[in-house]
Amino acid sequence: xxxxxxxxxxxxxxxxxxxxxxxxxxxxxxxxxxxxxxxxxxxxxxxxxxxxxxxxxxxxxxxxxxxxxxxxxxxxxxxxxxxxxxxxxxxxxxxxxxxxxxxxxxxxxxxxxxxxxxxxxxxxxxxxxxxxxxxxxxxxxxxxxxxxxxxxxxxxxxxxxxxxxxxxxxxxxxxxxxxxxxxxxxxxxxxxxxxxxxxxxxxxxxxxxxxxxxxxxxxxxxxxxxxxxxxxxxxxxxxxxxxxxxxxxxxxxxxxxx
Amino acid sequence: xxxxxxxxxxxxxxxxxxxxxxxxxxxxxxxxxxxxxxxxxxxxxxxxxxxxxxxxxxxxxxxxxxxxxxxxxxxxxxxxxxxxxxxxxxxxxxxxxxxxxxxxxxxxxxxxxxxxxxxxxxxxxxxxxxxxxxxxxxxxxxxxxxxxxxxxxxxxxxxxxxxxxxxxxxxxxxxxxxxxxxxxxxxxxxxxxxxxxxxxxxxxxxxxxxxxxxxxxxxxxxxxxxxxxxxxxxxxxxxxxxxxxxxxxxxxxxxxxxxxxxxxxxxx
Numbered sequence: 001x002x003x004x005x006x007x008x009x010x011x012x013x014x015x016x017x018x019x020x021x022x023x024x025x026x027x028x029x030x031x032x033x034x035x036x037x038x039x040x041x042x043x044x045x046x047x048x049x050x051x052x053x054x055x056x057x058x059x060x061x062x063x064x065x066x067x068x069x070x071x072x073x074x075x076x077x078x079x080x081x082x083x084x085x086x087x088x089x090x091x092x093x094x095x096x097x098x099x100x101x102x103x104x105x106x107x108x109x110x111x112x113x114x115x116x117x118x119x120x121x122x123x124x125x126x127x128x129x130x131x132x133x134x135x136x137x138x139x140x141x142x143x144x145x146x147x148x149x150x151x152x153x154x155x156x157x158x159x160x161x162x163x164x165x166x167x168x169x170x171x172x173x174x175x176x177x178x179x180x181x182x183x184x185x186x187x188x189x190x191x192x193x194x195x196x197x198x199x200x201x202x203x204x205x206x207x208x209x210x211x212x213x214x215x216x217x218x219x220x221x222x223x224x225x226x227x228x229x230x231x232x233x234x235x236x237x238x239x240x241x242x243x244x245x246x247x248x249x250x251x252x253x254x255x256x257x258x
Numbered sequence: 259x260x261x262x263x264x265x266x267x268x269x270x271x272x273x274x275x276x277x278x279x280x281x282x283x284x285x286x287x288x289x290x291x292x293x294x295x296x297x298x299x300x301x302x303x304x305x306x307x308x309x310x311x312x313x314x315x316x317x318x319x320x321x322x323x324x325x326x327x328x329x330x331x332x333x334x335x336x337x338x339x340x341x342x343x344x345x346x347x348x349x350x351x352x353x354x355x356x357x358x359x360x361x362x363x364x365x366x367x368x369x370x371x372x373x374x375x376x377x378x379x380x381x382x383x384x385x386x387x388x389x390x391x392x393x394x395x396x397x398x399x400x401x402x403x404x405x406x407x408x409x410x411x412x413x414x415x416x417x418x419x420x421x422x423x424x425x426x427x428x429x430x431x432x433x434x435x436x437x438x439x440x441x442x443x444x445x446x447x448x449x450x451x452x453x454x455x456x457x458x459x460x461x462x463x464x465x466x467x468x469x470x471x472x473x474x475x476x477x478x479x480x481x482x483x484x485x486x487x488x489x490x491x492x493x494x495x496x497x498x499x500x501x502x503x504x505x506x507x508x509x510x511x512x513x514x515x516x517x518x519x520x521x522x523x524x525x526x
Contacts, residue, residue, distance in 0.1 A: 047315075047346065047347065047400060047401050048313050048401055048403070049313075049347060049348050049349065049401050049402060049403070050346070060301055062300075064346070064400070065346075066346040066347070068345070068349050071349075089345070089353060093300070093317070093319060093396070093398055094319065094321065094340070094394070094396040095300055095302065095303035095304075095306060095319025095320070095321050095394075095396055096300060096302055096303075096319075097302050098302050098435040098436030099435040099436075100321035100323060100394055100396075103340055103342055103396060104342075104355070135345065137344065137345050137346035138346075139344065139346055139398070141299070141300050141317060142299075142300045142301055142302060143302065144301075144302075
């Protein structure tokens, strides 16, 4: 679609008080409401070889994750004698985006891999596995923005499916801002092509299910008050995601009983 | 859960079974596991396919871009096959640049498709000597339970058949990524199938599970279409008797037809 016609499709209807973000309304290209996340689905046990595995889909973004371990940590010099190590690798498949990307890791995927580790580490209990490693491999088979969030959600489910001791689940969602309006779950168009007014801001956030933050990033511009509002909306959405993750894990057990 | 290595006792038992013409899962020696093919599984790809053979699963995506032709074929499009054996798919695979097994999959599949003329590269020329289409075929393993090579070959063909050519702006001379025409790739109706035959003791088997592959002494991959062989690769260190090799060739026709039927059924 021609970007100009796309642009016309987005119309922002601000109500009278321009500074009251709660009153702002936006017409999104996808037809979603400001606080509406894309349809999500999840499945556990998709990779028979792995100790644990999961798929998490959010709209047109699909992440798959597999967990191997706890197992002996190689290379030896990276072993932690005090506790086990969580090692995540995030990667996009070459054909997951419209413009083919070269297979293999790059600077972006290296950073997201580490961010994913940080997002998960607070809930993973590896104290009883000194000198060992749990590998989490995350791949995007189809990407439409929000990939790190989908990856973290899939990884958390795969860890639980692998029976790795966890204090809690984590659920990840991107809040965002389109011009002056706080929204949830930017898609590819909103994330990278939307340019009206203040443009778009992407704020991926990960919560534990008791409401602690394990990951937040901001890419754009936003005031402290707006950010607090975005956090609240993201927290509510994370509860919905948690329910889907929990249901998928339960469903995998029912399958085992049959 | 799959083991890092297959134990000697399991290997011995597999060999004993094969001597009686039997396999653990009750299959005939020249029988494939259940095959399923799903196409259009990744929306941003120009073509894509998910192939499952038993518990083995691969994901293949096709992407096209415009580039310059090679100097020895100014009027022909290009093709590039890459393969990654993801650590996600097996505890035996490690992170890092592709090692020999991944490179071999890509090269064997490349020859299987290229040499039989499945793609008409002449029709992928936009301007001779300057602009031609390059077809990228990217293969990812999702779960390795043996015979990734044959799964990858079927996946590559299925993804190519699923692919549509992207729109190309001739004035700006650039590809409009994300926008596809309704034109399929210039491919032949008859497609190549790569089949790998494994020698275990005195027996030849096809479509081995991971454990059976571990017992295999040597293997021969044959890419053919309707009785015409166009690519071949012998892998692993053991030698094979000429008589045994001829036995492989004698098995080819029936095995090919069986898989062809399975593919036709899976596509419907």
